[in-house]
Amino acid sequence: xxxxxxxxxxxxxxxxxxxxxxxxxxREALSVAMTEDERVFVLGEDIGVYGGAFGxxxxxxxxxxxxxxRDTPISELGIVGAAVGAAMCGMRxxxxxxxxxxxxxxxxxxxxxxAKIHFMLGGAASVPxxxxxxxxxxxxxxxxxxxxxxxxxxxxxxxxxxLPATAADAKGLxxxxxxxxxxxxxxxxxxxxxxxxxxxxGNTRVPLGKAAIRxxxxxxxxxxxxxxxxxxxxxxxTLAAEGIGVTVVDPRxxxxxxxxxxxxxxxxxxRVLLVQEAPMTGGFVGEIAARIAGSDAIYSxxxxxxxxxxxxxxxxxxxxxxxASVPQLDxxxxxxxxxxxxx
Numbered sequence: 001x002x003x004x005x006x007x008x009x010x011x012x013x014x015x016x017x018x019x020x021x022x023x024x025x026x027r028e029a030l031s032v033a034m035t036e037d038e039r040v041f042v043l044g045e046d047i048g049v050y051g052g053a054f055g056x057x058x059x060x061x062x063x064x065x066x067x068x069x070r071d072t073p074i075s076e077l078g079i080v081g082a083a084v085g086a087a088m089c090g091m092r093x094x095x096x097x098x099x100x101x102x103x104x105x106x107x108x109x110x111x112x113x114x115a116k117i118h119f120m121l122g123g124a125a126s127v128p129x130x131x132x133x134x135x136x137x138x139x140x141x142x143x144x145x146x147x148x149x150x151x152x153x154x155x156x157x158x159x160x161x162x163l164p165a166t167a168a169d170a171k172g173l174x175x176x177x178x179x180x181x182x183x184x185x186x187x188x189x190x191x192x193x194x195x196x197x198x199x200x201x202g203n204t205r206v207p208l209g210k211a212a213i214r215x216x217x218x219x220x221x222x223x224x225x226x227x228x229x230x231x232x233x234x235x236x237x238t239l240a241a242e243g244i245g246v247t248v249v250d251p252r253x254x255x256x257x258x259x260x261x262x263x264x265x266x267x268x269x270x271r272v273l274l275v276q277e278a279p280m281t282g283g284f285v286g287e288i289a290a291r292i293a294g295s296d297a298i299y300s301x302x303x304x305x306x307x308x309x310x311x312x313x314x315x316x317x318x319x320x321x322x323x324a325s326v327p328q329l330d331x332x333x334x335x336x337x338x339x340x341x342x343x
Contacts, residue, residue: 017201021195022170022196023054023056023193025168025199026170028171030060031063032203033092034064041068041093042093043096044057044070044079044097045096046098054190079097080109080114083114087129088117088126088127093129094178095131110131114127115127115156115159115183118158126181127183130177130180134188135189135190135226136191136277137315137325137326138227138323138326143315143316148310150163150284159255160183160208160255162184163189163253164192166195166230168204170188171200172204173206177208179205187226208252209257209258210261211249212249214248214250215236215248217236217240218269220245220246220247220271222275223275223288225250228275231327232275235329236248238333239333245269246336249261263292263295270303271301271339272292273332273335275308275309275332280311283309289307303343306335
């Protein structure tokens with residue numbers, strides 16, 4: 001039984017490894033992309049002088065100037081609409097929406113314009129736009145500022161959906177997203193901004209559509225998204241001390257989705273626990289469950305597929321209720337242990 005932690009880094013173009021916070025890694029990616037390509041610019045509310053709602057763009061105004069770090073009025077529809085137009089005219093806009101919850105104000109531009117233009121025009125035009133947004137609970141921001149909406153976007157053909165779980169991926173996946181010729185939604189969990197990890201220097205890219213194995217074991221596969229990846233790795237370490245080996249798969253991107261890595265892990269362990277912060281009903285892990293059930297991996301299962309998700313309820317404001325509404329470390333340990341010991 002193996003319990004070693006493994007983190008996959010695509011070091012192409014890297015010049016070494018630096019310890020860096022998640023938010024600094026996002027800023028580094030923006031700086032690298034803007035230095036490499038003068039078509040790249042950033043727009044959003046308070047991203048210039050203020051440095052963004054979570055400080056991610058701090059210092060970029062001084063480095064690149066107001067033409068490329070553009071503060072906007074408070075209109076998500078207008079921000080994304082301007083980005084769509086700029087992208088169609090050859091630019092590479094990176095939109096920052098202050099909270100992912102506010103993307104609903106721009107859904108017409110995201111869903112009916114950005115996602116569809118390439119198809120409606122027979123490939124004659126594309127929208128190389130990235131939309132970044134802080135996502136998720138854990139900061140006491142309550143029901144209207146704490147949602148996990150990745151399943152909304154994954155359901156829209158034409159959008160790619162990225163959930164970086166580590167500082168290295170925050171940089172590498174964002175660089176790949178900016179390179180992409182079509183729109184990419186990058187959802188950054190707010191609790192991850194102050195976490196740190198090893199980040200390749202230089203212009204390292206992490207390819208979209210390639211999952212990472214974060215921990216290896218023989219008894220159970222956990223497929224976790226976003227902030228739940230780190231919690232699942234911690235759960236795997238706890239369970240290793242009990243003699244239970246856990247493989248943790250981080251999909252990294254929901255669209256495109258690395259089905260092969262997930263199915264291989266499920267075949268190898270015979271059990272699978274799917275973990276997300278988002279509510280269970282309509283959540284993306286239900287799609288993962290369907291793909292497992294529709295493949296030959298289902299014949300390797302020793303127990304039914306199990307999901308561990310947030311409650312089907314708005315995120316509460318009270319800290320203890322907020323924590324109780326989404327999976328915590330102990331919940332993952334208990335669910336994983338029960339799945340192994342009862343099968």
